[in-house]
Amino acid sequence: MLSTAKIHPIMGEKYDQTDPKDILRYARGLIGKSLSEVVLSTFKVRSGKGKLGQYVEELYFGLKANNESRPDFEAAGVELKTFPVKKLVKGDYVAKERVKLGSIKYESLINEVWESSSLLKKNSLLLFLAYLFEKGVSDLDYVFILANLWEFDEADLKIIKDDWLKIQNKVKEGRAHEISEGDTLYLGAVTSAQKGTDRVSQPCSTEKAKPRALCLKQQYMNVVLGKIFKSKTADFERVVKSLREYKKGETFESLVESRFKPYFGKSLDELGENFGVNPKAKNFAATVSRRILGVKTKKIEEFEKAGITVKTIRLDKSGRPEEAMSFPYFKFKELAQESWEESTLRNQWVGRFFFVVFAKDSAGVYRLEKVKFWSMPELILDQEVKLVWESTKKAIIFGDLSQAPKSSDDAVAHIRPHGSNSKDVDELPNGKLETKRCFWLNVKFIQKIVK
DNA sequence: GCATGATCATGC
DNA sequence: GCATGATCATGC
16 A cells, blocks of 8 residues: 655646646646656555556645545546556557456346446546557556547447447346456457456346456557547548448447348359459458448448458358468467467457358359357357467467467367468477468357358 | 369458 | 468369
């Protein structure tokens, strides 16, 4: 606990805790500095994660530990979110992790209504305070790089509300133990267990559930950061241009599905011709799918924010997927250093998927059969996929990729080359060069999903 | 028919 | 120039 804490002379400067703009002005006094530079204090550094946010609140803003259900700056309605970002080689800033909005209380959640929900009350106006994360730097020495007020626009709020309702609904149905972060789009229900085995009770079932917190997904934060910093990669196209496009009771997902419905049964070639897409390209079906969504070349904002991976699947005449499903290649040395919980693979596969399925008819013509939003049950992810990942990591560290999971091992996934050609290589920790590889979802597993 | 390695068009 | 999504090619 804190023994003493003194505000630095330059922070003797006052700010108006009832005025969001003045809070922002004061917050910006931190930009380019670390906490240790602006706060003179003798205090014990607390152990554990996420303490920097508390230090900032107490030492810089002079706030007391706050009641969970109200914003930090109650009179101004401003909630402070301190979070780490990383700088990519190309210069863009990305969130290091999700931004937590508050823990989920299963018992009370089921009695809340959205408009007066604790989530909305607390998080309507956010003050994003980002610091640059660097390995090995202590909490007080991180340099702050951004302070910005953030209010969700109508389009985002619509999706966040539907996310919230979806989570609430699962708890009402007594399925809190089946919640997965991939269920939802922008608002995630991330596990917050201290230990992997921690479980809490839920109101509508005797089954114990993992403790969870509501968060803004990492991908959502990446888009937000891109917009704030006006990054070149933050140029997106939205599927939903206006809220009026939503029919009554329609969610973003059902709206997307309804965009595809008029094309069900149409042949892939026919669709490609209509949209002027080169049928020879290997991403032919993927490009056609994007055109159906009404986007041409830019990234899809809603999909990007939600971390939705769009994949096309071709089924043969017997309904079997013709190929396994590839993902971006991984760097051997990076994977070797990761932990499963924070791995690139888990982060990608815990998200949502959108499958566009083309099936070969009796005449051998591919036709758009259906579309499907899907997320991997966390049980499969944290057991079966984890095993595949761990075995891959072992093989990489050992320096022999022939020991990595193969398609014939009959698991959920395997690894296989994924480069431009056999000369497209990456270095193993032992210095040996191997063709770049990626994780692939097995044909049988994909078949189960789309059935 | 299937597993595995190799490769290609696109977009940035 | 390279990552990505996806499919092609080969061999058993």
